[in-house]
Amino acid sequence: MKKFFLALLALPSLVFAEDAVSVINGGDTAWILVATALVMLMTPAGLALFYGGLTRSKNVINTMSMSLGAFAVGSLVWVLVGYSIAFGDGDIIGTGKMLLSGIASDTVKGTIPELLFVAFQGTFAAIAVAIASGSMIERVKFSTFIIFVALWVAAVYAPVAHWAWGGGTTLNFGEMDFAGGTVVHINAGVAGLVVAMILGRRKDYGKTAIKPFSPILVALGAALLWFGWFGFNAGSELAADGVAASAFLVTNVAASLGVIGWLLVEWLMYKKATLVGAASGAIAGLVAITPAAGSAGVDGAIIIGLIAGILGFIGVAKLKPMLKIDDSLDAFWVHGLVGIWGSIATAIFIADYAMKENYDMVTQLVSQFQAIGLTVVYSGVVTAIVFFVASALTGGGRVDEETESLGLDETVHGEKAINL
Secondary structure, rough: OOOHHHHHHHHHHHHHHHHHOOOOOHHHHHHHHHHHHHHHHHHHHHHHHHHHHHHOEEEEEEEHHHHHHHHHHHHHHHHHHHHHHHHOOOOOOOOHHHOOOOOOOEEEEEEEHHHHHHHHHHHHHHHHHOOOOOOOOOOOOHHHHHHHHHHHHHHHHHHHHHHHHOOOOOOOOOOOOOOOOOHHHHHHHHHHHHHHHHHHOOOOOOOOOOOOOOHHHHHHHHHHHHHHHHHHHEEEOOOOOOHHHHHHHHHHHHHHHHHHHHHHHHHHHOOOOOOOHHHHHHHHHHHHHHHOOOOHHHHHHHEEEEEEHHHHHHHHHHHHHHHHHOOOHHHHHHHHHHHHHHHHHHHHHHOOOHHHOOOOOOHHHHHHHHHHOOOOOHHHHHHHHHHHHHHHHHOOOOOEEEHHHHHHHHHHHOOOOOOO
């Protein structure tokens, strides 16, 4: 009888413990609503302006349309099948949540509504494929790209997200990727490089100066991306807490040091400090800190960001000309190459508060390299397959020579970036 009464007394604590992990937290939900809106701003506004400013005047509309199209089509595919593949039940790929089956307004993910988690993660999928567009602009068919977006989000992005974040165990090597170093940046950078190689170089690549349409738009786009990245990184904690605050701070620090690192090398080599260089350095710093945002301290963020800016400049100014691959807007060098550095640095620059007991840096570095290798190989191979399929469905993936020469803005969209 005594045991019976003790069990009854214990029931309230059990119920409250259950509620503690399943009840929606208003503060966390409010923050992730804001974070989702911030990340949404990054693609059709920030990235569109950044890429639109970097391209030539005859292709600005087309380039910005690719960012907007990637966000629209990517968002649709995400709710249809992408979320299920990434976060459904299963090992290699997830299943069971197609068309968000089984998710209601009161379904909880951690301390926020799962529908909000769906929306937040969907913005990541959309920006990943939009980043890849930077490697193929000025020569890829718009129709081919739109089909590519749909196939790539489902076949490439979602599986990689499942292995890193969604519960897949066989292909999860224990990597640390707080907000998308491998899932977003390495994945997108490799995809862009592969498509650039398949398409081949632009007709006038290396024969004439290819100058950005507007460094002012580049800087404005970079500023919006920097602003949105606070939601990207700090929001990935999925809670309004100290880790989110730390991620917010180190994100800003790394971006600032990315600017400094890029301009420092640019000045030493060319005695110029360009606005486009500063903007690109900021993006490099943001890319590098992304996987480490939840674990690095300010001291680590300073080093990560500084090296990211230097490495990004070397990739664009030195390595790209050596390989002679026409990665139009340097998506691989700023996202792929710098993303690899960020993933490696995550294992090295880990703050005391984030360090688990008996943490072994060498073991973690092995995990990081395994995840990088898997992402590079999988993204490279499947991206090629996806692009060939998209090309076959549209009668070839590259525009004809006349369209490329005249520019895609007027020939494809019937518009000009500026009507004077």
